[in-house]
Amino acid sequence: MIDGQPLACFQPFIDTATGRIAGVEALGRLRQTQGQLTSVGPLFADPRTPATALRRLDRQVRDNALSRFHEAPPDWFLSLNMSPRWISRLRADQALPSLKQLARHGVDPRRIVFEITELGGNSQRLSEVVARYRDAGARIAIDDFGAGYSQLDRVLALQPDILKLDMRLFQAAALGGPSSDVVKALAQMAERTGCWIIAEGVETEAQLNFALECGSRYVQGFLFARAQEAFFATDAFVQHFAELRQAYVKQKLAERGKLMSMRRQLGELMTILQNWAQTRAPLSALPQLDAFPWLLRFYQCDRQGTQLTPNLEWRQSGWVADNRYLGHNWSWRPYFYHLLAEGWEERRLTLSNTYRDATSNQYCLTAGQFFDNGERLLLIDIDAAGL
Structure with a gap:
């Protein structure tokens, strides 16, 4: 049994070109009787949690996020996680529950990014559903990119608009060494295929610098904000980001000076x-x-x-x-x-x-x-x- 009231909290994506918030990711939380919020992540990671309960919980969180998205600035996008395991269970002619939710709450699909999580699911069915999302106007992201070799097949099959770098790989790469070369190569591949890169898990200035070096369009992480119920002001992090970006440019100029x-x-x-x-x-x-x-x-x-x-x-x-x-x-x-x-x-x-x-x-x-x-x-x- 799932204990608590499902709701969405929102973690912002910072646009590296402006320092402004460009959108938010909806992250599932449970409000306990004492008022504290807990993540739904452990429930999804626990094999003992019934699949039907997880599907219901996921849709409740998504429904809560969409019902409140009208409070956000009209130029923001909303990123919603989507499990390929559940997509694969849909019939070929079945209306897509997520698109029905968008219509019910009056949310323009062009403001939505569907993040494809995990590596499971039927690839053919997933491609068909993704095509329907895209036809409706939504964009597609692949989450945890770099976490497994089969992700490359998925990129070729789905042709996503956005790639989110795997957080553990990204954080390890920011320390240098061979994983740094791998992530830079992945970022170059993404750029050549027309994808935008999101670096998630940006918690330190060094990690932000590495994200900028990889050409990330957006960054997300505790260096700026944790997920919260209320929406941040669009310009909430502009000054902080500008200072960090200036320090990064100063560092690159010093490196360039050494090279000269x-x-x-x-x-x-x-x-x-x-x-x-x-x-x-x-x-x-x-x-x-x-x-x-x-x-x-x-x-x-x-x-x-x-x-x-x-x-x-x-x-x-x-x-x-x-x-x-x-x-x-x-x-x-x-x-x-x-x-x-x-x-x-x-x-x-x-x-x-x-x-x-x-x-x-x-x-x-x-x-x-x-x-x-x-x-x-x-x-x-x-x-x-x-x-």
Whole structure:
């Protein structure tokens, strides 16, 4: 038996372009006899809770949210969770209960986002129902994106308008490491398919910074507000968000400043190494380069991308030649054809994007410049951790 009165509380989505509230998610709560509110989440996670009771509870919460949504500003959207397990039980010709609820409360479907939760349900039936939601004017979101590999199949099948990053994956990624690369890749994929990204579970300034770095259109989390019964004012978080965004931009400018300083130093290093390479002096004639602590290795390639020299690295107070990559061709790597496109005519120094080196597992940048009348290319791998 479900103990308490079902109702909806609302947690806002902050638009990262304006700092204003763009919409809210309806989250189920139970009001106890003493007046306190408890989450319905544990009931949905408990396999002992009867499915019929959960469906009734879900519709009661949704009905409560829709009955009060006229109190919200007219440009807000309302996000409603939708379980694919229940969608799959609907008959092909059956009227959709959620659309009937919208009509009953006079809510324009264009103001609604249906969040598809979980990974279960019949995929074909789910696609059919989602198409009917979309035909009515509603938008579709996939919740907990990144939580399972099958989500990719679901994205292709449903073509959602919005992807909500899995909260646990997002929070882990904000700490850095491999999960950071995964989430950034997911965000790039979403951008290329025309989806907006929502980062939920934003609880710290560092997590907000990571959400902005991923290009999130909206952010949601305790850094701004917990879910509550009443609606916040649209501009409630504008000042707070502006201060946080300004701090983020200041941080990115500082990082950019470091990169520009490194680029100047790279010009000096390129001159030293090219002069050494032009004279074909022995390795013993190459000085220790203490002024460039981020230098990992350097090597030469021909114009076709084939490595002509060993990797030269400073190890234990001496230069060491690593011959393993002689004759390897790197023309397929993005930084190399960028060099060919941008650096050949003007002999300018070019710098790759940051990447994770597969051999050393380090974050790297690769700088390159043609010399020797454009016949040879000097490449420098840089430790990007400090950036």
